[in-house]
């Protein structure tokens with residue numbers, strides 16, 4: 351549903367300032383002009399980055415994408431569109447309050463006991479098989495969206511509610527990949543727009559950003575398809591948000607650069623100038639080998 355400011359949610363000077371900034375913002379205007387298109391202003395950042403960086407989502411060989419920190423879903427909508435899923439055909443999630451794992455598609459809900467997916471970790475009965483999903487969808491490939499917050503469904507996107515920093519979430523993502531056409535658990539693109547809530551304490555905020563970036567890189571080590579296996583030097587893409595700080599520059603030099611053909615720091619024009627958010631654009635995954643320790647005997 352499009353956002354509409356009402357008198358009841360306004361009133362304070364700070365709200366007025368926020369609203370005035372919102373209404374001057376060309377990307378907010380763009381989104382409100384066609385609210386059915388994108389759920390968030392962030393969608394324009396991904397569109398801008400994608401078109402400037404080799405159209406990395408549009409390549410024919412892109413078969414699997416993971417979107418971390420996906421809610422409310424603007425980036426996932428962009429990815430679904432690039433992979434050819436139509437924006438229609440959404441069915442609402444079923445009202446099971448215990449569910450942390452949800453998967454939606456245009457398929458009708460299966461009656462209990464007739465499901466044929468092998469992956470149903472929380473025993474929810476609206477899971478459909480990858481084969482059914484593939485047959486009914488208009489798009490190609492597998493898209494997994496992960497967030498602490500529940501997201502309204504998006505056609506073609508499998509949505510997982512969980513804290514990415516908890517190891518069990520990576521296990522659930524792997525299970526979803528395996529059950530949905532990626533038996534090797536590998537993906538072509540990893541997106542991370544995750545950010546912890548700013549505390550105002552720079553040290554704490556930098557440490558949170560670093561922790562997220564390190565966790566995403568660990569995930570990439572296990573799940574990102576290499577440029578060599580894809581057969582393109584720019585294949586195997588990681589796009590990840592971070593908060594500008596020398597600690598994060600060090601992370602880029604020591605952890606990202608050895609593992610990718612190309613690593614750039616990006617500040618899309620659609621990202622607010624006053625925000626310190628920046629993105630690492632990393633292309634061409636070439637996992638570095640760990641350097642042998644002095645005690646290791648080479649044979």
Ligand SMILES: C[S@@+](CC[C@H](N)C(=O)[O-])C[C@H]1O[C@@H](n2cnc3c(N)ncnc32)[C@H](O)[C@@H]1O
Pocket residue numbers: 389390392393418419420421422423424425426496497498499512513514515543544545546
């Ligand atoms: C800027 S928003 C993402 C906007 C999204 N890209 C879009 O286009 O709609 C950042 C998201 O990261 C999520 N997030 C932050 N830390 C997380 C974590 N540890 N695990 C999962 N999601 C997280 C937040 O809940 C929030 O929804």
